[in-house]
Amino acid sequence: MDDKYKFIEFLGLRFNVANDLSVLVSAVLVFILVFALSRKVTMRPGKAQNVLEWMIDFTNGIVKSAMPDGSGKQFNLYAFVLFLFIFVSNQLGLFFQLKVGGFTYVKSPTSNPLITMGLATISLLISHYYAVKKFGFGGYLSNYARPVKFLLPINLLEEFTNFLTLSLRLYGNIFAGEVLLALIGTVAKSLGAVTFVAAMPLAMVWQGFSVFIGAIQAYVFTTLSMVYISRKLEQE
Template sequence: MGHGGAEIGGHKLLAVAGMTFNLDTLYMTWLTMAILVLGSLLIRMNWSLIPGGWQNFVELILEGLLGQIDATIGPNGRKVAPLLITLFLFLLIANWLGLVPGFTSPTNDINTTLGLALMIIALVHGYGIKTKGLLAHFKHFIEPNLFFLPINIIEELAKPVTLSFRLFGNILAGEILIVILGILVPYVAPTLWLAFSVFVGIIQALIFTMLSMSYLSNSLQEHHTGEKEG
């Protein structure tokens, strides 16, 4: 739960047709999407040739991410640029929501982070198959030889696990510490940690996005290199 909740790490549950839903995660995810969509529309409506205020901040983020995408993936990076930029902004807002009293971060729920990680891995293989073909894409599992197949499979399975647990663990731990510090050392310590958590939210969103970028680059760059050789 966020620092306004009574139970740390707990969720409000709803059981429907044998399935359990974390209501607070759903509400905060919808709120994150609403903030992202409405914010984008407001910025778009007030976009100016001479940037100022929030437009400077948004352009700084966009230019930084686009530059990193071009450097990491190459020319094919623009295919996934909208996805990666949206992912970063979604994670940034989601991470910061838990710092608001009474709110929780959707990313403090492993269901959210694992779902995002699985989406990235699915896109990695989707782009790989689309650009190289089924057999050519999965050929790397038996490289440099067939004996590496089990190791390569384990490595592939570990990617969404490590990607999701890193983000989930850091965000949940941050919210727990705010609650504990608020009980043990009111006012000063929670305020300082809250300021630090804003920075942590940026870093964790950036790490998740950069790792996603790296995984996608392996698929897109291989095809690009193959085209040059051909």
């Protein structure tokens, strides 16, 4: 809500310490999780390997539902990392918020629009890159005038709306979750013991719901990324 952030100027760019630290923590958590689950890779999988293979199968399923002809195999890794990263990022702020001296240092990185826009940028860059690779630069440009020429402005506009909806949907969900959690926190502190007891179950319920929302939004973001990529890779 009224959080204060520390900023660093570096090479003429401003860095929000809270965002960058949170991104780093999420990335490290994802890496530790995946690294721990993949230590003993054998033909007959153990428990850890089973969990990891289940997650891989899940994200492979997302890619396959967007590109059923098997052309999406090269995006399997991307979908896997994207899903895990967003999922962990969404949950991070629910369990772990670090504030020192009034400045926030760790929260959900996805509750900041710039981070979700960064993620959406990666997805859309991939889609444009593979479209150019597949059709050539001329073919890629001519795809904007398909299926009929007068749709060109709409197709161009769609690129921006895709970017905005993809990033702001994730940001809005997670940010709203954190805002409500903070509001419940303020309620708890407002009138001492009475409101504290009353707010406790509310906070628990909302936290559980936020876990659910975080998982759903990770799934939605990954699915839509794959859909945008597949749309760029086919000619109408």
